[in-house]
Amino acid sequence: MPERLRVVCYVNQFFGQIGGEEKAGVEPLSRDGAVGAARAVQQALGDAGTVVATVICGDNYAAEQSDRALAAMVALVAAAKPDLVVAGPAFLAGRYGVACGALCAAVQAQLTVPAVTGMHAENPGVDLYRRSVYIVQTGAEATRMLPEAQRLVALGLKLARGEKIGAPAAEGYFARGVTRNVVTETTAAERATAMLLDKLAGRPFASEVPRPSFASVPAPRLVKTLEGATIALVTDGGLVPKGNPDGIEALNATRYGAYSIEGKDALDAAQYENPHRGYDTTWVKQDPHRLVPVDVARELEQRGAIGKLHETVYSTVGVATTLAQSARMGAEIAEKLRAAGVDAVILTST
Amino acid sequence: MGGPRAPGPAGLAHGMRLELRWFEVRELTVAPATALAGAPARLTGGRLEVDLEALRAQLSTDPRLAGVRLDAVHPGERVRIGRVFDVIAPRAKLDGGVDFPGVLGPIAKAGHGRTAAIAGVAVVATDQQSDQVAGALAVIDMAGPNAELSRFGRTHNLVISAWPAAGTARSEYLAAVRLAALKAGVVLAQAARDAEPARTEVFELPPSPRVPAELAHLPRVAYVFQIHSHQRPTGVDEGILYGDPIRRMLPTIVHPNEVLDGGVVRGFMGRNATTWAIQHHPIIRSLYARHGRTLWFAGVVVTVAHATEPERVRSAFLTAGLVAHTLGADGAILTKIGGGAPHVDMAQAAAHCEALGVKTTVIVEDMSTDGSAEGMILFDFPGVDAMVNVGGGQELLAFPAMERVIGADDLAPKLSGEMRATYGTLCGAIEQIGATTMMAEVR
Numbered sequence: 001m002p003e004r005l006r007v008v009c010y011v012n013q014f015f016g017q018i019g020g021e022e023k024a025g026v027e028p029l030s031r032d033g034a035v036g037a038a039r040a041v042q043q044a045l046g047d048a049g050t051v052v053a054t055v056i057c058g059d060n061y062a063a064e065q066s067d068r069a070l071a072a073m074v075a076l077v078a079a080a081k082p083d084l085v086v087a088g089p090a091f092l093a094g095r096y097g098v099a100c101g102a103l104c105a106a107v108q109a110q111l112t113v114p115a116v117t118g119m120h121a122e123n124p125g126v127d128l129y130r131r132s133v134y135i136v137q138t139g140a141e142a143t144r145m146l147p148e149a150q151r152l153v154a155l156g157l158k159l160a161r162g163e164k165i166g167a168p169a170a171e172g173y174f175a176r177g178v179t180r181n182v183v184t185e186t187t188a189a190e191r192a193t194a195m196l197l198d199k200l201a202g203r204p205f206a207s208e209v210p211r212p213s214f215a216s217v218p219a220p221r222l223v224k225t226l227e228g229a230t231i232a233l234v235t236d237g238g239l240v241p242k243g244n245p246d247g248i249e250a251l252n253a254t255r256y257g258a259y260s261i262e263g264k265d266a267l268d269a270a271q272y273e274n275p276h277r278g279y280d281t282t283w284v285k286q287d288p289h290r291l292v293p294v295d296v297a298r299e300l301e302q303r304g305a306i307g308k309l310h311e312t313v314y315s316t317v318g319v320a321t322t323l324a325q326s327a328r329m330g331a332e333i334a335e336k337l338r339a340a341g342v343d344a345v346i347l348t349s350t
Numbered sequence: 351m352g353g354p355r356a357p358g359p360a361g362l363a364h365g366m367r368l369e370l371r372w373f374e375v376r377e378l379t380v381a382p383a384t385a386l387a388g389a390p391a392r393l394t395g396g397r398l399e400v401d402l403e404a405l406r407a408q409l410s411t412d413p414r415l416a417g418v419r420l421d422a423v424h425p426g427e428r429v430r431i432g433r434v435f436d437v438i439a440p441r442a443k444l445d446g447g448v449d450f451p452g453v454l455g456p457i458a459k460a461g462h463g464r465t466a467a468i469a470g471v472a473v474v475a476t477d478q479q480s481d482q483v484a485g486a487l488a489v490i491d492m493a494g495p496n497a498e499l500s501r502f503g504r505t506h507n508l509v510i511s512a513w514p515a516a517g518t519a520r521s522e523y524l525a526a527v528r529l530a531a532l533k534a535g536v537v538l539a540q541a542a543r544d545a546e547p548a549r550t551e552v553f554e555l556p557p558s559p560r561v562p563a564e565l566a567h568l569p570r571v572a573y574v575f576q577i578h579s580h581q582r583p584t585g586v587d588e589g590i591l592y593g594d595p596i597r598r599m600l601p602t603i604v605h606p607n608e609v610l611d612g613g614v615v616r617g618f619m620g621r622n623a624t625t626w627a628i629q630h631h632p633i634i635r636s637l638y639a640r641h642g643r644t645l646w647f648a649g650v651v652v653t654v655a656h657a658t659e660p661e662r663v664r665s666a667f668l669t670a671g672l673v674a675h676t677l678g679a680d681g682a683i684l685t686k687i688g689g690g691a692p693h694v695d696m697a698q699a700a701a702h703c704e705a706l707g708v709k710t711t712v713i714v715e716d717m718s719t720d721g722s723a724e725g726m727i728l729f730d731f732p733g734v735d736a737m738v739n740v741g742g743g744q745e746l747l748a749f750p751a752m753e754r755v756i757g758a759d760d761l762a763p764k765l766s767g768e769m770r771a772t773y774g775t776l777c778g779a780i781e782q783i784g785a786t787t788m789m790a791e792v793r
């Protein structure tokens with residue numbers, strides 16, 4: 001017979017039977033055994049495990065003193081030496097859901113103890129923590145506590161026992177947004193033909209790739225005339241000085257460079273190179289202005305068509321770069337440009 | 351059987367008919383010349399005997415090569431084949447037909463007549479030059495868990511290692527290696543010339559508009575086959591379509607049999623694509639299998655992924671025009687080759703098809719480099735919502751230690767040990783044209 005797992009539950013002041021909104025400021029505390037909603041977790045566990053402690057924290061305290069609350073709760077969880085942490089379920093309660101996600105993420109990272117929580121699709125905790133935490137999809141309200149707890153426990157037991165976790169739809173958790181290679185029954189070609197026939201017949205089909213939801217960035221309006229504006233040149237086409245001093249990667253870049261063009265009316269091809277592995281760089285190596293038009297920009301500056309050409313060119317390699325790295329580098333470059341008084345950017349891509 | 355007949359215009363007047371005569375090989379053995387009565391290879395039952403020395407001498411005549419080595423390796427041997435450049439299926443035209451026209455043989459039309467095809471054996475061309483530019487390292491494991499993940503871990507492989515002669519440029523060297531592999535494949539399949547095949551497959555597609563009235567209700571489906579990406583420009587010897595390096599190719603309609611029968615070979619950029627997969631083209635076979643039953647196979651458009659925006663847009667709308675207006679397709683499947691730019695190029699062509707009312711399915715590689723679902727694709731076009739994926743080449747995979755490394759002699763010490771590399775490193779685990787069963791599942 002397998003050993004009974006030690007389980008710690010986390011609930012808020014309401015589900016921990018301390019009180020309603022008036023008790024939302026309660027600091028983290030731990031009670032022995034299953035208290036309040038944690039009793040449903042115990043019931044779902046049956047002989048598989050024992051809720052050894054219930055950690056309780058007020059929603060306001062968790063939201064307003066989040067760092068302190070989290071540190072205190074992790075310490076309380078650690079003291080109970082659990083094999084598994086079950087947080088919530090938080091249903092549609094926002095502060096509670098965020099706290100459940102944060103605690104699960106912290107417990108996994110700091111204590112290397114598996115954790116599971118549950119909440120409604122619109123709980124803000126889902127978007128914040130679905131990437132790092134298994135969040136079981138629940139209803140909006142706590143009308144069916146036991147069946148919801150059973151679903152959390154079913155997934156939690158698999159995590160605690162190191163069993164293989166199935167696809168999100170099969171296990172009932174929110175897709176964490178990570179991908180794993182799996183071997184399927186049929187070739188991609190067969191699946192593509194079948195999917196097309198479904199699409200042609202108007203039958204439902206399940207695309208194997210989620211449509212991306214890229215955040216749209218509205219283009220700001222240039223508030224000056226070009227004659228008074230400072231213009232910067234930025235590129236993700238990979239132009240770097242000879243020797244690639246910043247070691248910008250040939251693909252999947254995490255670095256960018258800032259290169260001075262002070263005193264230069266044009267770029268000397270002999271002084272530049274290009275590590276970019278995503279396009280044919282022959283023509284750019286031959287004449288860097290095809291990517292970074294310093295020559296024409298200087299002419300415009302001298303003619304007074306633009307106020308000033310910014311003396312620093314920013315460059316990175318844009319191929320197979322992750323969205324996270326792209327967003328970070330973009331934000332950093334934008335911040336530096338703004339601090340330098342740049343009004344507008346010519347961004348050349350490839 | 352009658353005497354040899356050249357597949358001339360008279361034969362073609364009745365339409366394209368390709369007959370693949372399949373021979374199952376279960377054993378590949380090295381035999382001395384004396385045993386084979388002068389022939390470089392002999393097929394007896396399921397056993398293919400090869401005189402490696404005679405074949406090596408034949409392949410060594412290319413002045414671009416300074417040396418050629420041949421090794422026969424078998425499933426179950428603790429061998430890792432290193433720096434795989436391409437994999438070729440042994441095929442030989444019968445009745446005077448031309449093998450790989452424009453690349454190996456003279457220019458002629460492919461896709462008609464009889465072709466001997468050997469199953470269970472592959473010719474693996476390795477790259478003995480390190481390539482800083484492409485940086486690609488593909489390996490095949492003949493034993494261990496990764497042998498199960500690639501088809502080429504389960505075939506008997508004739509491995510070609512060749513070294514460039516002094517003064518041979520990179521592209522010339524690769525052209526010579528590929529030519530040697532095609533030649534070797536033909537020699538192996540020619541051993542089956544006079545034998546009775548285990549089974550015969552016939553590929554016959556009438557001219558596209560001629561649909562019998564009783565089948566006119568079937569949806570017409572086209573396949574858009576991107577055969578190269580100009581992210582890396584082709585060399586002069588890098589024949590892809592009938593020997594043409596397709597530098598300026600506009601979208602073109604070909605008969606599917608031309609693709610199956612040596613009219614298209616892969617270029618030198620080897621990311622998750624082999625000539626072997628093209629010779630067994632899984633989408634063409636899938637559409638043929640359903641042709642006249644649940645769909646009408648309307649035809650194949652071959653395209654190139656371009657490096658500049660005007661070229662890309664031009665290619666996209668010309669492709670959509672051929673699919674919608676010339677082939678009259680209701681639906682189309684699109685695939686890509688190469689990396690990110692061709693991935694977007696394909697999607698753009700699909701979007702143009704959708705805009706003309708042609709429903710599409712695209713096959714993508716999971717492009718994420720950090721395992722995040724949000725990085726899987728690099729486009730979002732209206733209507734391009736049916737996507738199949740062939741897995742993520744960047745996900746890490748464990749490679750156990752092997753006893754022996756063949757190919758990539760310079761890397762042998764490193765490659766023989768235990769290593770962690772990507773799925774893309776395992777040649778044959780992911781084929782961009784859909785020949786494999788790997789899939790990136792969103793978790």
